[in-house]
Structures are given as structure tokens and as C-alpha cells.
Amino acid sequence: MYPHERSLVKRLANKPFALIGVNSDKDKVALAERRKAENITWRSFWNGPKGTSGPLSAKWNVHSWPTIYVIDAKGVIRYKNVRGEKMDAAVDELLAEIE
Amino acid sequence: MYRWIWPAAVLIPIGVLPAQDPNAAKANYDELVAELEAATTAYSKAVRAITQTDEYKALRESRDREGLTKLMKGVTRVDLKGFIARFQEGAKEYAGTDGAIDYLTWLTLHSGDAEVSKTAAATLLADHIDSDKLEPLAENLHLAKRAMGAEWQSVCEQLAEKSPHDMVRAWALYRCATMTARDRDASAKDKAAAQEGLAEAAKLAAGTPLADMIAAPEFQKNRLQIGMEVPDIVGEDLDGIPFKLSDYRGKVVVIDFWGDW
Numbered sequence: 001m002y003p004h005e006r007s008l009v010k011r012l013a014n015k016p017f018a019l020i021g022v023n024s025d026k027d028k029v030a031l032a033e034r035r036k037a038e039n040i041t042w043r044s045f046w047n048g049p050k051g052t053s054g055p056l057s058a059k060w061n062v063h064s065w066p067t068i069y070v071i072d073a074k075g076v077i078r079y080k081n082v083r084g085e086k087m088d089a090a091v092d093e094l095l096a097e098i099e
Numbered sequence: 100m101y102r103w104i105w106p107a108a109v110l111i112p113i114g115v116l117p118a119q120d121p122n123a124a125k126a127n128y129d130e131l132v133a134e135l136e137a138a139t140t141a142y143s144k145a146v147r148a149i150t151q152t153d154e155y156k157a158l159r160e161s162r163d164r165e166g167l168t169k170l171m172k173g174v175t176r177v178d179l180k181g182f183i184a185r186f187q188e189g190a191k192e193y194a195g196t197d198g199a200i201d202y203l204t205w206l207t208l209h210s211g212d213a214e215v216s217k218t219a220a221a222t223l224l225a226d227h228i229d230s231d232k233l234e235p236l237a238e239n240l241h242l243a244k245r246a247m248g249a250e251w252q253s254v255c256e257q258l259a260e261k262s263p264h265d266m267v268r269a270w271a272l273y274r275c276a277t278m279t280a281r282d283r284d285a286s287a288k289d290k291a292a293a294q295e296g297l298a299e300a301a302k303l304a305a306g307t308p309l310a311d312m313i314a315a316p317e318f319q320k321n322r323l324q325i326g327m328e329v330p331d332i333v334g335e336d337l338d339g340i341p342f343k344l345s346d347y348r349g350k351v352v353v354i355d356f357w358g359d360w
Contacts, residue, residue, distance in 0.1 A: 005355070016350040024358040028337060034359045035337070043342070044357070045334040055308035056334060057356055060323065061315035067356040071329045075348050078325060087353065094351040 002038050004084060008091070009042055015095055016073065020044070024065065026051040073098045124189070124198025131185055132205070138177045145174045183210050190219065200232045208242045216246040220254045228261050237262070237270035241278065252278070259296070265303040272300035273309060329354075 009019050021044030025031045028046065047054030052065070060067075068087065070079035072094045079090040149155050149170060158166040183206065190202035199222075206219035220243065227233060237258050244251045255278070258271035279285045279293035297313055304310040311318070322330050332344040332354075344354070 008353075017352075018347045018350050019353045019355060020344060020347060022332070022354065022356045023337060024356065025360075031337065031359055038359075043336050045332055045342075046337050052358065055311060056332060058308055059311040059315060059318060060356070061319040062356045065356055065358050065360075069323070069329065069354040071352040071354065073349050073351055075328050075345070077323065077327050077329050080325060091351055091353060098351075 002040065004087075005042065006039060008088060012091070012095070016098065017091060017095060018043070022047055022056050022060075022062075024052045024054055024057055070094065121196070121198050124193045124196070125201065128189060128198075128201040128205075131182075131189065135177070135182050138182075142174065142177050146171070149174060179211070183212065183215055186210070187215075190222070195226055197227075197230060197232055200227055200230060200236075203227070204233075204236045207236060208239050211246050213246050213248065216243050217250055220247070224254065224257050224261070228257075229263055231264045231267065233258065233262060233267045234264070234270060237267045237274065240271065240274045244278065266307070266309075269300040269303035269307075269309055272296040272303070273313065276300065 005019060019042040021042060023031065023044040024047040026049055034040070045056055047056045057067075066083075068079075068081050068083065069077055070082060070087070070090045072078050078094060079087075082090050155167070155170060158170060186202045186205050190199045190206065193199040193202065203219040203223045207216050207223065210216050210219070223233065223236060240251075240255055240258070243254075247254065252275070255271055255275040259268050259275055262268050262271065273296075276293040276296040279289050282289075285293070301310050301313045304313070318330075329344065333341075334343075335341050344352070
């Protein structure tokens with residue numbers, strides 16, 4: 001998962017694009033090491049000390065990880081749970097809409 | 100003359116105080132939990148290390164089950180019985196005071212032993228039903244289902260009925276209801292009652308994450324479909340800095356619910 005996200009973020013560094021995570025690790029300190037090791041540069045909300053039972057994933061009814069939503073520049077949900085090449089294609093399409 | 104009665108009355112509890120001091124109870128409990136976590140981590144590390152050895156790989160390759168079992172027996176297991184005994188000692192030491200609640204809650208939820216779990220739950224209901232410190236018990240009560248079996252339902256219902264605290268009641272109602280919803284043998288009447296319980300829990304927990312959790316299926320249906328404007332997320336990033344999803348309006352955004360596992 002990380003390599004794909006890393007390359008997506010790198011490729012679109014100069015575009016109006018953001019990858020925003022909602023992270024459900026309980027231990028932020030251990031995670032800080034992993035973020036460094038894996039070069040996870042994108043910003044994430046933290047789901048709190050209860051991990052996968054935290055408030056953000058609970059509100060959004062998330063029960064499987066990863067869960068993905070793709071949002072256009074107007075703030076409209078356009079795709080759900082697209083992974084890999086499909087995620088790239090969805091993002092490219094939505095970027096093309098505003099260019 | 101009566102003046103001397105007070106100091107005498109104060110002196111006796113002071114002698115007992117170190118054992119009953121709620122801060123000491125909490126510190127001792129936290130220490131015990133940390134020790135258990137360390138033991139669990141050490142165990143899984145040792146298991147992982149073994150699975151990387153050539154000996155393990157060779158045994159796996161040849162599907163030598165006996166050999167594998169033997170190899171794994173070399174790993175020191177977590178002494179769960181020993182830990183249970185120590186949590187029981189804590190519960191005994193602080194018996195009748197709030198300090199016992201953490202220990203009894205652990206025994207109920209994590210001992211994995213039917214008798215231990217039921218006994219601890221019965222003590223919590225008998226001695227501590229008025230305490231708001233029963234919230235973690237109610238919140239995590241589903242974890243005790245396997246150990247408790249059929250008696251679980253009654254414990255759950257007693258918590259929901261007898262606790263004077265909204266959040267304890269709300270969590271218990273939620274746990275009872277979700278367990279019934281998952282039970283294939285539950286009657287239509289039970290399921291209807293569970294739905295009522297859920298609605299009651301939502302009311303009691305209004306404005307808390309539990310209320311959001313109960314409302315989540317509806318929220319997903321009504322707010323998270325393709326073509327809908329995305330609801331805002333307000334929170335903190337992993338470095339503790341507050342931000343909002345709507346800060347990124349004008350950009351294409353991928354929202355990724357993830358975890359490092």
C-alpha cells in the first residue's frame with residue numbers, strides 16, 4: 001500500500017491534490033517511527049487511542065481497512081474504494097476537470 | 100474528651116491507607132497491565148523470530164507438524180494464569196473500594212475463564228453498580244461474551260437497568276442490542292426490543308462518539324454516497340495539530356482510512 005501512495009503523492013506534488021489519511025493506530029509514538037521508516041509524508045487525522053474503534057471511523061461506519069473516498073475539488077464524493085491503478089485514474093480524471 | 104475520638108478514628112484508616120489509596124490502586128493496576136503487555140509483545144516477537152529460522156522453514160516445508168509443535172513449545176508463553184491470580188489479588192486488596200474496579204473489569208473482560216469472568220462481573224454488579232467507573236466495562240462488555248456464554252445477557256441487562264449513569268447505561272444497551280442483532284436464534288420480539296434499546300442508547304449518549312456510532316449506518320446511507328457533498332472531518336493530525344478536511348476544498352482529495360498493520 002505505502003509504495004503506491006508514496007508514488008501518487010510524489011507524482012502529483014505540484015498539482016491541486018492531497019492524500020488525507022485517517023489513521024487508526026493506537027500508539028502514536030510507535031507510529032512516528034514507522035512514518036519515518038516508510039517515508040509517510042501525507043497528513044492524517046488521528047482516530048484516537050481506541051484505534052479502529054475510534055470516533056472518526058465509527059462515525060463514517062468504516063469496518064474495513066483501508067477504506068477510500070475520492071473527493072473532487074468542489075467537495076463532492078466521486079469514487080469509493082478505488083485502489084491502485086483505478087485510484088490513479090480517478091484522481092487524474094478529477095484533476096483534468098479543473099485544469 | 101470526645102475530641103480524642105476523632106484523631107483515633109482518623110488514625111486507623113491512615114494505617115490502611117496505602118493499600119486503599121485510589122491513586123496507588125491505579126498505579127499498581129497500570130503497572131500490572133504494562134507488565135502483561137510487555138510479556139505479550141515478547142511472546143509474539145519470539146514467535147516471529149522462530150518463524151524466520153531455517154529450522155522452522157524446513158519443518159514447514161516438510162509439513163512436520165510434530166516438529167513444529169515441539170519447536171514452538173520452546174517459546175515461553177504468557178503466564179495468563181499467573182496474571183489472573185495477580186489481578187485477583189489486586190481486586191481483593193482494594194475490595195469494596197473504587198480501586199477494585201479496574202482489576203475486576205480486567206478479570207471480567209480479559210481472563211478468558213468462565214468462572215473468573217462471571218465471579219468478577221457479579222462482584223462489580225454487587226459492589227460497584229453505582230460507580231461511573233463501570234463505563235469501560237460496559238463499553239467493552241462484548242469481549243466477555245465468549246468466556247461468559249449464556250450469562251452474558253443477564254450481566255449486560257443488569258448494567259443497563261441498574262446503573263445510575265447515562266454512559267454506562269448507553270454502552271450496556273448498545274452492547275446488548277448489537278449482540279441480539281447478531282444472534283440468529285433471537286426472536287422477532289427480542290430483535291424489536293434490541294432496536295428500542297439502541298434508540299434509547301442513542302438518546303442517552305447524545306453528542307458522544309457512541310451516538311455517532313449508532314447513527315453510522317444511517318450517516319453512511321444519507322451522507323456518504325457518490326454524488327453527495329462530503330461531510331467535514333474535524334480533528335488533529337498525528338503531530339497533534341488541529342485541521343479540517345474542508346481546509347483542502349479546491350483540491351482533489353483522496354481520503355484513506357488506514358493503519359500500520
